[in-house]
Amino acid sequence: MNNYLKTALLLGFIFLLTISSIACFPSPWNYSDWFNFSPPFFGFTFLFGIALAFLPIIIALVRHSKSIVGIILLNILGGWTGIGWIIALVWAITGESKKTNS
Numbered sequence: 001m002n003n004y005l006k007t008a009l010l011l012g013f014i015f016l017l018t019i020s021s022i023a024c025f026p027s028p029w030n031y032s033d034w035f036n037f038s039p040p041f042f043g044f045t046f047l048f049g050i051a052l053a054f055l056p057i058i059i060a061l062v063r064h065s066k067s068i069v070g071i072i073l074l075n076i077l078g079g080w081t082g083i084g085w086i087i088a089l090v091w092a093i094t095g096e097s098k099k100t101n102s
Helices: 003-023 039-053 055-063 068-081 083-094
Strands: none
Touching: 003 055, 039 055, 055 068, 055 083, 068 083
């Protein structure tokens, strides 16, 4: 299985896991108490946000990218802009890996 297929499967799995996990929680959008989230929902949302923020680093680590240091630096220093995060994500997905598994 090539690296692009592995990456696509990983992203698809993360997406499906996210959607199914969110569907398990009741809707927190009650406008009378906007910030009154249940602890499990807040914990899941926090962990999902952290995982999403570091997704380019996670993908680069899974793919054994040759440019892991650059991806980490770009994600940490420029990821907050959104554009830097997208560039780091594309770099992590399309970058060359150290070992090639056929």
